[in-house]
Structures are given as structure tokens and as C-alpha cells.
Amino acid sequence: MVGRVTPDTLTLHEVHRFPNEPVRLNGTLHWNILSLHQGVLTGLKAAAHGTDTPLTSIGIDSWAVDYGLLDTTGSLLGNPVHYRDTRTADAADTVSAAIPPAALYAATGLQHLPFNTIYQLVAARGTPALAAAHRLLLIPDLIAYWLTGEAGTELTNASTTQLIDPRTRAWSPHIADTLGIDLALFPPLRDPGTPAGTLLPDVLAATGLAHHTPVTAVGSHDTASAVVGVPATSPRFAYIATGTWSLAGLELDAPVLTEASRLANFTNELGVDGTVRYLRNIMGLWLLQECLRTWENAGDQHHLPTLLEAASHATPLRSVVDAGDPAFIAPGNMPDRIAAACHRTGQPAPRTPVETTRCVLDSLALAHRRALRDAVRLSGRTVDTVHIVGGGAHNTLLCQLTADACGLPVVAGPAEAAALGNVLIQARTAGTISGGLPELRALLHSTQPLRQYEPTGDHSAWDRAASRLEGAQVTATEE
Numbered sequence: 001m002v003g004r005v006t007p008d009t010l011t012l013h014e015v016h017r018f019p020n021e022p023v024r025l026n027g028t029l030h031w032n033i034l035s036l037h038q039g040v041l042t043g044l045k046a047a048a049h050g051t052d053t054p055l056t057s058i059g060i061d062s063w064a065v066d067y068g069l070l071d072t073t074g075s076l077l078g079n080p081v082h083y084r085d086t087r088t089a090d091a092a093d094t095v096s097a098a099i100p101p102a103a104l105y106a107a108t109g110l111q112h113l114p115f116n117t118i119y120q121l122v123a124a125r126g127t128p129a130l131a132a133a134h135r136l137l138l139i140p141d142l143i144a145y146w147l148t149g150e151a152g153t154e155l156t157n158a159s160t161t162q163l164i165d166p167r168t169r170a171w172s173p174h175i176a177d178t179l180g181i182d183l184a185l186f187p188p189l190r191d192p193g194t195p196a197g198t199l200l201p202d203v204l205a206a207t208g209l210a211h212h213t214p215v216t217a218v219g220s221h222d223t224a225s226a227v228v229g230v231p232a233t234s235p236r237f238a239y240i241a242t243g244t245w246s247l248a249g250l251e252l253d254a255p256v257l258t259e260a261s262r263l264a265n266f267t268n269e270l271g272v273d274g275t276v277r278y279l280r281n282i283m284g285l286w287l288l289q290e291c292l293r294t295w296e297n298a299g300d301q302h303h304l305p306t307l308l309e310a311a312s313h314a315t316p317l318r319s320v321v322d323a324g325d326p327a328f329i330a331p332g333n334m335p336d337r338i339a340a341a342c343h344r345t346g347q348p349a350p351r352t353p354v355e356t357t358r359c360v361l362d363s364l365a366l367a368h369r370r371a372l373r374d375a376v377r378l379s380g381r382t383v384d385t386v387h388i389v390g391g392g393a394h395n396t397l398l399c400q401l402t403a404d405a406c407g408l409p410v411v412a413g414p415a416e417a418a419a420l421g422n423v424l425i426q427a428r429t430a431g432t433i434s435g436g437l438p439e440l441r442a443l444l445h446s447t448q449p450l451r452q453y454e455p456t457g458d459h460s461a462w463d464r465a466a467s468r469l470e471g472a473q474v475t476a477t478e479e
């Protein structure tokens with residue numbers, strides 16, 4: 001994506017898009033990291049050729065928690081493992097035997113997600129790759145290293161490792177020591193808005209970019225950049241960054257580390273400009289993507305817009321599932337898992353792809369409502385507007401259902417909030433624009449197309465649907 005920024009204009013232009021297809025090898029799900037790096041180089045080349053002015057800067061963001069290991073010569077020790085791989089299945093027990101969950105939450109403020117980096121590192125203990133590792137680089141830091149030869153650990157993404165103390169915004173040596181994790185593997189922390197090196201000669205040759213093109217550290221966690229990209233005009237906003245995941249919550253200036261917050265499985269990830277992203281992970285459109293993949297593998301191809309249109313006329317709230325349930329994390333037959341979850345909670349299983357789609361969207365809207373209500377209750381803040389950013393902002397049914405479920409107006413867009421948030425931090429670092437997050441958001445608000453949804457319908461229907469899941473959700477939280 002190439003962004004063009006002035007103090008009162010902001011445009012984004014897609015110059016290259018490439019697939020990100022994980023590969024299962026020897027029973028382990030990997031990222032195809034070299035193909036992703038090649039996609040980055042091709043994209044940079046397209047960016048270099050597509051503009052008449054040299055690029056001011058490059059910023060990198062990606063999904064969180066995953067990492068590559070390098071040996072002493074800087075060579076990659078194997079393909080990074082995908083966070084949806086099941087290798088962490090037993091790691092939570094190992095970790096909680098060493099550090100009680102309440103103590104881990106008090107120290108790190110992270111919700112329990114089975115794939116947080118600490119669980120991956122505990123699962124990788126004793127492997128030859130970890131034994132040989134000299135350095136660990138989170139995915140965007142790995143790409144930055146390959147572009148510049150300079151190694152750093154960008155802070156917003158570092159906070160998803162569960163090895164950072166959200167009060168000090170620094171490593172938590174006690175947690176690392178107790179779990180036998182060597183913090184020296186991580187290169188020094190760097191803040192968004194700081195230099196991250198200039199391009200290596202082979203990158204210049206492959207892309208045609210100008211010498212000294214700087215790489216700038218941005219919110220390298222995609223969700224951190226997406227939250228920068230929320231076009232809020234008042235401080236009383238909630239956000240839902242929807243794409244593969246729905247990340248629903250609030251922006252705070254200090255973490256909430258209470259026991260109630262832990263039991264509600266809320267996370268305190270670190271944001272740009274000293275903020276905290278207080279949110280819960282909800283399965284997101286992954287549920288639907290994985291259904292489509294399952295149907296397609298069975299020879300039953302569906303056109304998403306047609307399916308969504310039909311789902312908008314399907315019976316509302318016929319059955320709902322807990323869209324926060326970790327049982328949906330791994331790839332595999334999603335329609336069957338959804339049907340099984342409906343049976344478990346005494347509801348009719350969806351019978352057709354249209355009914356499954358409606359069940360997914362109703363369930364996501366219900367989970368959005370629950371997360372935002374919990375966030376308000378646990379933080380003591382009030383909310384008057386919900387912003388939906390990310391790919392899900394294009395999904396009109398999801399946006400309307402979320403407005404209905406939350407009983408609040410929803411402002412949808414921009415879909416490319418992460419790329420915009422990334423570009424804005426680069427532009428501010430380069431001195432093209434100035435100001436804090438409210439000023440950056442004002443620029444987004446005045447330049448990006450947004451769509452507003454007002455809450456409609458019978459609000460009590462959502463209460464009744466929520467009560468169908470309550471028993472199941474309490475059990476999940478207590479576990």
C-alpha cells in the first residue's frame with residue numbers, strides 16, 4: 001500500500017496484493033515466510049515504479065505473537081510456526097503449574113490465548129531450533145531485519161508475547177526466568193515512531209528503491225495500527241477491528257489488571273503513543289472464511305456477497321454460538337463444529353450454508369456486544385459510538401447486526417485502517433504531519449469514506465439469545 005499524506009489530505013493506493021497461504025508440513029502448520037518476504041519485495045518494487053516521487057519511508061505491520069528464530073550467522077532456523085498450530089495444547093498447564101494464572105495476569109495483563117508467544121516458547125522447549133537460536137524476531141521485525149539488517153523488537157507487538165509488563169512497558173524478567181525463557185533472544189525494544197534502519201543493497205537491487213529509504217517502526221502489531229486508524233471524533237468510542245479476528249474494546253491510558261478483568265479474559269496490549277488496547281479476541285470472520293473453505297473443498301463453491309444477501313433475509317438469532325470459544329481456533333471442518341456447538345447449547349443446528357452464515361454473523365454481533373459491555377463495566381468508561389474498522393467494515397449485515405446488538409450507532413470504515421494507521425505514524429515521524437492520536441484521527445475522519453448504522457429492531461431478542469449461551473460461557477471462563 002502506498003499512502004500519500006499532507007496536513008489535510010490522506011490517500012491510500014494498493015500497488016500489490018499477494019496470498020498468505022500456510023503450509024502443513026510433517027504435521028505442523030507453518031507460515032510460508034519466504035513467499036511473504038518475496039511478496040513484500042514485489043510490492044516495494046511496484047511502489048517504487050508507481051510513483052514519481054521517492055518514498056519517504058516504509059512501515060511494516062502484521063499479525064501478532066508469531067516469530068522466526070535466527071542462528072548466530074543471522075540465518076533463519078526453519079519456517080515460523082503458525083499460531084493456529086496445535087503444538088501449544090499442553091503448554092497452558094505447564095505455565096500455570098509454574099505461575100498461577102492470577103499472578104501471570106497481574107504481571108502481564110494479557111488475556112489467555114493458547115497461542116501467546118510464551119506458550120509457543122514453552123511448547124518449543126528442548127527443540128533443536130530453539131537450542132540453536134541466537135535471536136528471536138517477531139514477524140514484522142523479521143521482515144524489517146531482512147530489509148535493513150537491523151534487529152529490534154517493536155513494542156506494541158512485543159506486548160503480545162505475554163513477556164511485557166504493561167505498567168512499565170518493559171520486559172518482565174521474573175515471568176521469563178520462571179518459565180526458562182531467555183530474554184536475550186529478543187533484540188532491544190523500539191517504540192513506534194522511531195527509525196528502524198535503511199534498505200540493504202540486495203533490497204535496493206530487487207526493488208529499485210532509492211538509497212537511504214528509511215524503514216520506520218510503526219505499530220507493527222496490525223491491531224495497534226488499526227486502532228490508530230479509527231476515525232473517532234470523541235473520546236467516548238469503542239472499536240471493533242474486524243477481519244480474520246474481531247478485536248473489540250477500548251483505548252485506555254493505563255492497564256486494567258483486576259481479577260474481574262482476568263476472569264472476563266480481557267487483554268491489555270500496548271498501543272501507539274503510550275496507550276493500552278483493552279480488548280477481547282473474538283473469532284471474527286475466520287468462522288465464515290473457514291466455512292467457505294470447507295464447502296469449497298467439498299465441491300460446493302459459494303459467492304460471498306450472494307451468501308450474505310441471502311443471510312440478511314434468514315431467520316434472525318435462530319441459533320448462536322460463543323464466538324470467543326477457543327474450540328474454533330484451529331483450521332478444520334467449521335460448519336460441523338458450529339453445528340456441534342449449537343447442539344451442545346440446545347439450539348437447532350444450521351441446515352444450509354445460508355443458515356450457517358446467519359448463525360456466524362449473529363454470533364459475532366452478540367460477541368461484539370458482550371465484549372463492549374464487559375469493557376465498559378471493567379474499565380468504568382462510557383461509550384457513545386462503536387467504530388468498525390478492517391475488512392468487516394464492508395460487511396453491511398455484520399455492521400447493522402452489531403449496531404442492533406450493541407444498541408449503539410456504528411461508524412464503519414476505513415477497511416484499510418491498519419495500513420492507514422501505519423502510514424500516519426510514518427508521516428508523523430517524517431514531520432509531514434503533527435499532533436497526537438486525536439489529530440491523526442481527525443484527518444482520517446475528514447478524508448475517508450465512512451458509513452453510519454443506527455440500531456434497529458427488538459433489543460430484547462439479543463438478551464434472550466445471550467441467555468442461551470450464558471451457561472456455556474461461564475464454564476469457559478472458569479476453566
Ligand code: LRH
Pocket residue numbers: 062063064065083221222223244245247281
Ligand atoms: C490480528 C491479530 C490479533 C492477534 C492475532 C494473532 O491479525 O494480530 O490481534 O491476536 O492476529
